[in-house]
Amino acid sequence: EVQLLESGGGLVQPGGSLRLSCAASGFTFSNYAMSWVRQAPGKGLEWISIISRDGRTPYYADSVRGRFTISRDNSKNTLFLQLNTLSAEDTAIYFCAKGNLVEIPNTRNFDYWGQGTLVTVSS
Amino acid sequence: ETVMTQSPATLSVSPGERATLSCRASQSVSSNLAWYQQKPGQAPRLLIYGASTRATGIPARFSASGSATEFTLTISSLQSEDFAVYYCQQYNNWPVTFGQGTRLEIK
Numbered sequence: 710e711v712q713l714l715e716s717g718g719g720l721v722q723p724g725g726s727l728r729l730s731c732a733a734s735g736f737t738f739s740n741y742a743m744s745w746v747r748q749a750p751g752k753g754l755e756w757i758s759i760i761s762r763d764g765r766t767p768y769y770a771d772s773v774r775g776r777f778t779i780s781r782d783n784s785k786n787t788l789f790l791q792l793n794t795l796s797a798e799d800t801a802i803y804f805c806a807k808g809n810l811v812e813i814p815n816t817r818n819f820d821y822w823g824q825g826t827l828v829t830v831s832s
Numbered sequence: 833e834t835v836m837t838q839s840p841a842t843l844s845v846s847p848g849e850r851a852t853l854s855c856r857a858s859q860s861v862s863s864n865l866a867w868y869q870q871k872p873g874q875a876p877r878l879l880i881y882g883a884s885t886r887a888t889g890i891p892a893r894f895s896a897s898g899s900a901t902e903f904t905l906t907i908s909s910l911q912s913e914d915f916a917v918y919y920c921q922q923y924n925n926w927p928v929t930f931g932q933g934t935r936l937e938i939k
Contacts, residue, residue: 744928746876753919753930753931753932753933754868754870754876754919754921754930754933755930756921756927756928756929756930759928768926768927769927770927771833771927804875804876809866809878809881809887814864814923814924815881815882815923817864817923817928818866818878818881818921818923819866819876819878820878820887820888822875822876822877823875824874824875825875
């Protein structure tokens with residue numbers, strides 16, 4: 710059974726930092742691109758970052774580029790997202806999501822999602 | 833950025849009836865379009881990818897069509913568990929973008 714378990718969310722002050730983790734199991738983690746998608750309270754879905762299966766190629770949404778860094782440790786089946794220079798607009802549930810298939814472009818739709826971790830940016 | 837516009841924002845349908853949801857892209861996304869279902873407090877669930885391919889385990893009452901800029905998701909006979917928010921997502925152009933969602937509610 711595929712499982713994705715996010716952790717690391719919490720309350721942080723504006724300008725602060727957090728590191729989110731996503732522990733994966735039930736599939737060959739190193740075979741799939743992985744993404745982070747967020748959802749502000751009561752709002753829709755926003756894709757924010759993707760990383761290739763070998764970890765060498767990350768992409769970011771404009772809203773987070775230069776502030777967030779995606780990475781992965783295939784030896785530990787874990788995806789990460791480093792969040793820096795946070796603002797209130799970053800308050801959201803952050804989901805990790807598995808790329809559906811191994812072939813592009815179906816690495817960019819998502820067949821399994823974690824339950825999310827809530828990041829709240831507030832003073 | 834490719835803007836995805838879903839309509840209507842809210843759709844009221846009776847159980848057993850058909851529901852048709854629309855998604856329009858601001859530029860062509862070819863057939864690289866997915867649909868997701870999200871229930872309150874839950875993560876999204878992939879329903880459709882490649883504009884018309886049902887994901888694993890998705891019931892046949894869910895069907896979808898379209899290409900380029902116009903897409904449709906149809907639920908042929910609504911079950912109680914189908915009332916949720918539905919999102920379309922394009923993954924042809926960078927960045928990946930989602931529509932704002934259609935809320936499907938019980939009439």
